[in-house]
Amino acid sequence: MKLSEEIFLFYLKTSQSLEMINRKLGIRDQLFYYIRQIFPMSGLYVIGSSLNGFGTNNADMDLCLMLTSVELDQRTDAIPILRAVKDVLENLNCVTDQCLIETAKVPILRIMFKSEDGGNMQLDMNVNNSVGVRNTHLLYYYSNFDWRFRPLVAIVKEWARRRAINDASRSSFTSYSLVLMLIHYLQYGVEPPILPSLQQCYKSHFDDSIDVRNLRMTDPLENEPNETFWETKNSSSLCDLLLGFLEYYSYRFNYESSAISIRMGRTMSRVEVMACQELPLQWSCIWIEEPFTRMNTAHSVYNTMIFELIKQTFMGSFETLNTSLNLNAFLTEPPLHLLARPTSIGLNDAITQEITESDQPNE
Known part of the structure; x- marks a missing residue:
């Protein structure tokens, strides 16, 4: 049926490419290289549509920094951690801007990343939001x-x-x-x-x-x-x-x-x-x-x-x-x-x- 074909072609046209997935994973690895210098036992995970199968090439990337299996208080614990991450990334040439959004229920560090090929990507990082x-x-x-x-x-x-x-x-x-x-x-x-x-x-x-x-x-x-x-x-x-x-x-x-x-x-x-x-x-x-x-x-x-x-x-x-x-x-x-x-x-x-x-x- 024509409509079914059109739906599938729309999906093929808009779905995230393997190249984009690899690019995002490379950015994650690049940031984690610096973050683990202050949090050596941590893990940095890509979450959301970038990795769950529903991403597009236009989508930004969400990251979760896991420090412990124990739940953290997002109001008292997450913000100092994100501030420390912000400080360690501050002088990187690939990071053009950062904004710590503290008033959200789950605080995030919004990072504007510029890759070597000149492409820009917005990254939102939270701490220990394991869900x-x-x-x-x-x-x-x-x-x-x-x-x-x-x-x-x-x-x-x-x-x-x-x-x-x-x-x-x-x-x-x-x-x-x-x-x-x-x-x-x-x-x-x-x-x-x-x-x-x-x-x-x-x-x-x-x-x-x-x-x-x-x-x-x-x-x-x-x-x-x-x-x-x-x-x-x-x-x-x-x-x-x-x-x-x-x-x-x-x-x-x-x-x-x-x-x-x-x-x-x-x-x-x-x-x-x-x-x-x-x-x-x-x-x-x-x-x-x-x-x-x-x-x-x-x-x-x-x-x-x-x-x-x-x-x-x-x-x-x-x-x-x-x-x-x-x-x-x-x-x-x-x-x-x-x-x-x-x-x-x-x-x-x-x-x-x-x-x-x-x-x-x-x-």
Whole structure:
């Protein structure tokens, strides 16, 4: 089908090249050479879309500096560490500017890096935000589980960006939340399912008690004894799956009573979600469970008026695509005007959400 071909060609055109991945890893190694002089027992990890399989050549890079397996207080411990890193990088010719953002919930050091070929890249570094390493590891395996998943993520993220529903600072979704929504649809919204819950099928591989410094993306997924090998019998095209994704969140998903959980591979009720929470539940407009912390990755979606516009965007885009089967028409519809208005959420909060929730933790 033409639309399926167009989706796949869009993915091929925009996906991160091997050259860009190697460039980012080289920058990481270059910075780590200096950082380990003051923190010799540390590790510096690329997180988010740069490494989880959903990156583009235009994306910046997110980094996590791990010093210990013990959780650090981000307000009292992370900032002095980032200041020390800032000082050690201050005089490097390849670092043209640095900004320490201290007011965010997860402080970050924003670094402007200039490589020898003259290319510039923005780097955001946090300290000991281990969930970013874990969900990068998890999403990488999802991205390789079925060949259709990466092209679908690419087109959904581009659509959401153009329709102005991919901006946490404007009470809409982070890229990470959109990816989790798509995983959930492929787990639960199609029949037969295309993706399993990797955390249920491969419990030892994604055990959240594992030190993140021991996570390896080169390790194959192996079934535990008495576990069944997962194999989907769903042969739906990219066209059908994109339409199904839009239809599912337009008409079938119950936002008021159901939560998304890729950890469980299904929806969860409010009662189940509350049972997982140590703090009082803040349901917001939609609940998307972070698969390791079990908090709501969509807490930025709090404005009910804007959320109604988001749902209208899903419905309108579904009707447009279902009628025309035209990718260009689907991508060039203008955003609903209220989504372009800033809300009370601040820039630093938006940055924090990108760091802690990552597609990155990104993007």
